[in-house]
Amino acid sequence: LLLASLPPRSRTIVAAAAMTPRFASLALGVPLLLLLALLQPAPSAAYFYPEADPKQLQSILDGSTHVLLEFYAPWCGHCKKLAPHYQALGEELEDDEEVSIVMVDADKYKQASQKFGVSGFPTLKWMPKGKMLPGDAETVEAERTKDGLKEFIFKRLGRKFRKAESLVKKVTDASIKSVIADTSKARMIEFYAPWCGHCKALAPKYDKVAELYHDEPSVYIGALDGDAYKESLTDFGIKGFPMLKFFPAGSTEPVDYDGAREVDDIVEYINSQAGTDVSPKGGVVDGAGVVEELSDAVEKFAKAEDDAARKAARAEAAAVLEKLEAKDKKNGEYYIKVMDKSIEKGIDYLANEHARLEKVLVEKKGSLKLPQRRSFERRVNVLGAFKDEL
Numbered sequence: 001l002l003l004a005s006l007p008p009r010s011r012t013i014v015a016a017a018a019m020t021p022r023f024a025s026l027a028l029g030v031p032l033l034l035l036l037a038l039l040q041p042a043p044s045a046a047y048f049y050p051e052a053d054p055k056q057l058q059s060i061l062d063g064s065t066h067v068l069l070e071f072y073a074p075w076c077g078h079c080k081k082l083a084p085h086y087q088a089l090g091e092e093l094e095d096d097e098e099v100s101i102v103m104v105d106a107d108k109y110k111q112a113s114q115k116f117g118v119s120g121f122p123t124l125k126w127m128p129k130g131k132m133l134p135g136d137a138e139t140v141e142a143e144r145t146k147d148g149l150k151e152f153i154f155k156r157l158g159r160k161f162r163k164a165e166s167l168v169k170k171v172t173d174a175s176i177k178s179v180i181a182d183t184s185k186a187r188m189i190e191f192y193a194p195w196c197g198h199c200k201a202l203a204p205k206y207d208k209v210a211e212l213y214h215d216e217p218s219v220y221i222g223a224l225d226g227d228a229y230k231e232s233l234t235d236f237g238i239k240g241f242p243m244l245k246f247f248p249a250g251s252t253e254p255v256d257y258d259g260a261r262e263v264d265d266i267v268e269y270i271n272s273q274a275g276t277d278v279s280p281k282g283g284v285v286d287g288a289g290v291v292e293e294l295s296d297a298v299e300k301f302a303k304a305e306d307d308a309a310r311k312a313a314r315a316e317a318a319a320v321l322e323k324l325e326a327k328d329k330k331n332g333e334y335y336i337k338v339m340d341k342s343i344e345k346g347i348d349y350l351a352n353e354h355a356r357l358e359k360v361l362v363e364k365k366g367s368l369k370l371p372q373r374r375s376f377e378r379r380v381n382v383l384g385a386f387k388d389e390l
Contacts, residue, residue, distance in 0.1 A: 047100045048090035054112045057104060066099045067127040068153060069137065071106040071113045076121040081201055085146040088204045091281075092150070095366060098129075098157055124149075126156065146204050167210040171224040173231040179222060180252050186274035187247040188257070188266075190223040191233065196241040198261075205263045212267060212278050215371045218249065219274050248273055275327055277378075282370060289378025290385050291332045293320050298335070302350075302389035307343055314339040334382055342386075350390065354383040 106113035124140035142152035277288035297317035
């Protein structure tokens with residue numbers, strides 16, 4: 001039963017070790033529960049390997065999971081075109097224990113790629129679960145997009161595949177004026193053309209950005225087809241594709257986004273302009289939810305020796321809260337709730353609630369909806385600020 005509870009790769013390791021004489025002598029000196037615990041991966045273990053070296057590749061190809069392999073060269077144009085799709089696929093399936101998504105720099109590790117018969121780039125190979133030798137790998141015949149490769153994987157795993165719809169909002173000549181007029185939120189609009197190669201390369205990244213901000217009411221992510229709606233191209237002086245225009249909240253004047261066209265860079269830019277705390281990984285950035293203006297009240301509350309002192313610190317926090325801007329005020333309201341609960345239940349509430357929420361984030365990582373996950377992460381950060389002062 002204990003063995004069955006382990007993830008696939010760890011079960012393989014235990015099964016293999018059990019066949020060796022050394023396992024018996026090891027087991028005599030180490031309790032089985034401890035041995036199995038040592039073989040458990042860290043909670044953050046992922047099945048996406050964007051920079052696998054030969055030693056790591058050998059470890060991955062142990063037969064415990066299906067494996068999708070990409071052999072690429074940094075200078076290869078087709079590889080660069082595939083890169084954002086493959087990266088998005090890997091990030092989406094990184095917690096899927098049935099399949100490993102692997103990238104190998106065939107220019108750097110020529111010997112490893114030669115074993116798989118790689119003669120051009122990019123080359124995609126599929127290694128079925130239970131197979132470990134290069135000769136067992138199958139050449140992948142699939143559309144080289146995130147959805148195309150995901151469909152291929154799901155068919156091999158016997159799962160139903162449903163193509164995800166883009167969360168980028170479609171903008172037209174008729175609707176763009178109303179989008180710009182809504183200054184209650186920050187707006188980013190991509191001007192693109194369906195035939196444009198750079199637009200195609202940006203598409204999965206921009207889709208990811210839209211996905212990340214879908215539940216953020218203060219941010220709008222849209223796109224306008226410049227081939228279909230030429231009037232807007234003239235209005236906004238668009239000379240080439242893709243062009244990203246950013247409209248800050250409270251303004252109808254656009255700012256050209258001239259940063260790198262990577263998810264991390266676009267998200268960092270939007271956060272800096274819109275005051276959001278979204279992480280490219282889906283949650284929130286480090287320190288999200290923490291309100292620096294309340295740090296003095298937090299320290300006094302945590303170090304208070306009785307409820308009277310804690311109530312005084314709580315009153316100080318409430319006074320500061322009234323002077324904060326809307327976003328900080330919303331985060332600050334949780335500080336007050338934490339203080340009230342700690343006065344009611346005792347100071348141990350801080351550590352207990354911190355531990356409870358961290359456990360929820362680990363155990364329900366795959367089932368929590370994004371807004372709920374972000375809310376929990378902000379609360380953990382706030383509770384951590386209190387704990388640091390205890």
